[in-house]
Amino acid sequence: MLSYLTRLVSRGATGALKGASSHPQLVKMPCVRNQTLAAAPLPFSRGSPGVREAQALHQERLLQISWDDGSSSLYPFTWLRDNCQCPLCTLQSAQARSLLLSHLDVHTGMDQVQLMDNKVSITWPDQHMSEFDPEWLKKRCFSSEARQALQEELFLNESPLSGKSFPFPATWNRDLRPSEKNELLCLFSALEGCLEREYWDSSLQIPTADFEEVLQDDKTALGWLEALRRIGIVYLRGAPPEQGQLARLSRRIGYLRLTFYGHTWQVQDKPQANNVAYTSGELSLHTDYPALHHPPGVQFLHCVRQADEGGESEVVDGFHMAEQLRREDPEAFTALSSLWVDFTDSGADYCDFSVQSKNRIIDVDSEGRLVRINYNNATRDSVLDLPLHQVQLFYSSLKSFVELLSRPPNVCTYRMQPGHGSDVVTFDNWRLLHGRRSYMSRGQNSRHLEGAYLDWDEVMSRLRILRRSVRGDR
Template sequence: MWMSTLARFARPVFQRSPSPVVCKAMKACRRMELPAPSFCMTPVHIRRHQTLGSAPMPVAAHSMRHVRALDEERLMAVEWEDGGQSLYPFTWLRDNCQCPRCTLQSAEARLLLMADLDIHTGMDSVEVTKDGKVSIVWPDQHMSVFDAEWLKKRCFSDAARQAMQEELFLNERYYWDATLHIPQADFQEVLHDDGAALAWLLALRRVGIVHLKGAPAEQGQVARLAERIGYLRLTFYGHTWQVQDKSMANNVAYTSGKLSLHTDYPALHFAPGVQFLHCINQAKEGGESEAVDGFHMAEQLQREDPEAFRTLTSLHVDFTDTGTDYCDFMLQSKNRIIDVDSEGKVTRINYNNATRDSVLDLPLHQVQPFYRALRAYVDIMNRPENVVTYTMKPGDIVTFDNWRLLHGRKSYISRPDRLRHLEGAYLDWDEVMSRLRIVRRNVHGDAWASDKRSHLHRKT
């Protein structure tokens, strides 16, 4: 069961005793018939799990023992009943006053203008109220009141900040190779049940690919699935697009030839984050789909050929796409093959050999090193032990992370009465993550977040 993998993610965080919230999450996810994928996690991932796993147990609600102002440091210190301490800057507290003058609660939006914020403010007084809240009087006699749980959630300790970012963005990934059993879910359950939708979106985020089974083998199903999330990403190929062998094709995907491993739309500076492909009709022969974990492959490249990794994460490469579809288009972009964040963590892959431009805006001495680096990366991706191969059947929808996975297709042979036909659509990760947070709240309530955070507040 795929649930075993989710349990492996959750177990380090809740290793002392599984909470009712975790049990509910497991039960909800069991509705998905998802075999446990083989995956490997980098040492960074393992270290993070160990850090969270060793975090202390929860602090009960309204458990502040004492609060005081450290005027010289301009920090407010909260001492919790379990002996831990959290520190909060004066300026941040004043900036985030929750009173009706400073915050529009109906929109959870700040009303206090930055121009009106005294960034050097002090405190006149601070105390714990009888109902366990923090009350602050500022030098202009404005009063702010903060709930203990609200403060806990925003603790500035390294562990609490890390946990909050993981809760908000789910950045941890399960890396995999050819041994992956692609997670599966039921299309109708995902459409109509929040528990099934949550399990699907969690797997999509963590693993990067999920198969949905049981969709009608007719056009329009990717649009129905997108409406479950939010809305379709409109591109120059339309809201949805038909992958078929077409005469005078305006895209290599609209041919019967082999498609090498690629991400879609690197000719855009902001490529779609999530892709849906629905099999309406399969070819008579061939047409098997292929996928690799681009993040895992980048990790292998960094380990085996650090110079190639540095090249592909530093040089900007030109991509182009020209034609007419939803409307006429002439795209140009400059993207790095491998995007990394400020900490060197891979965040996006941008590679499509078909739309890589003949224009190569590099100094002459960097051209050959670029080709060597790109070939090294492609060779790693094409190793049989790294490639997952699968055949889509009518009614199957594959949903995957277009920033992470590279996908391809073997050549195929169709016949007039059995033409291969897939319908595709795009979404962006912002809207997908928005829906994930909403269905998570619907399924688990606010307890899901507070249960995870509560491990992190015994000490800073």
């Protein structure tokens, strides 16, 4: 039947690691001092702006651009380096960032800045060079007027945060007595039953079930979904080695979520890739699709063909790491759980698309409980809708989180197997961050994974139905 999975569900074999917080309170964002310089108002306007002067303010670590119209703009060094538009730092075919945050010095200086052919050319301390088009820079000015104008353009004059809701409404804090609130929290816990999440690290033995048994046996399927909810990741062994198996698996739950990449999508090294995943390069730890305001909750990946060399998968318990960040660096946790960050994705696949969202890297409810991790460095937008004095705080906080995620004791590494009885990995895309090591590409016979998404609504619906049929729960 279920081998390791059965033992895990019955005994909680993984166990909650030390330091897991129950329901810590969200603290208010601390006041951060303003820089001595602030960007002058500069509403976004179309056309080709001329640059009169570009000057590095080394003490403030800001680039000051003086425009021909007499206005000026300020740009943080770190933001400029993060958004270098050269082919080494940006995948041009997808207009996505390929520069890894682990390679970004968030305290970088600037060696030289000069104007060349009406472009702003910057030489960094490591002698890397970046060129920026004036219109691109002016559009991303950090003044409040320019930021508001650009947000109105990106979100078509609608508030990008309208309709955002959280599992525990803020009004309950005001309207309910403490005893009533506790009763509701107990009710929510009872509804989840034994599904309390268990945190883990690199020592995780990934729960395993048989693919065909999940499709045929209700008890096995229930064990799979309960472990998926509690641990966040489950391996299914023994899938046939051809495309189409994820559609079969999805019917065991309900239906797949259609996205701009299709009902299912093929992760392969592709020419003119419209996504960094469709290359053979390293993929840093990320969640999928934060460019949507409601990212998919569950992800399936089926190994149709594996690389001869490289291509190992990596996964991290994002909730565990967020709680660790809350303890080790409260300022960074508060910044990442309160600042709204722009994500974007555009191109053509199932159909053409241009999506834009604002999400917090660490999403919490009004009680400070973790709801979702939203982080993909490739689709984090070059647009950063933050006042100038919060930019460095954001980068330093994100760097702290990414460094925590990448510590070897926190990363579980595995290698999916293809062929007869191939592997399917199913995981919680709201909680886990996943990545991939680079691999040697062999063209048409290169590594090939088929992927698909579901939402937690459908998964939890099937879980409740299976509980009733297997255990007689009411």
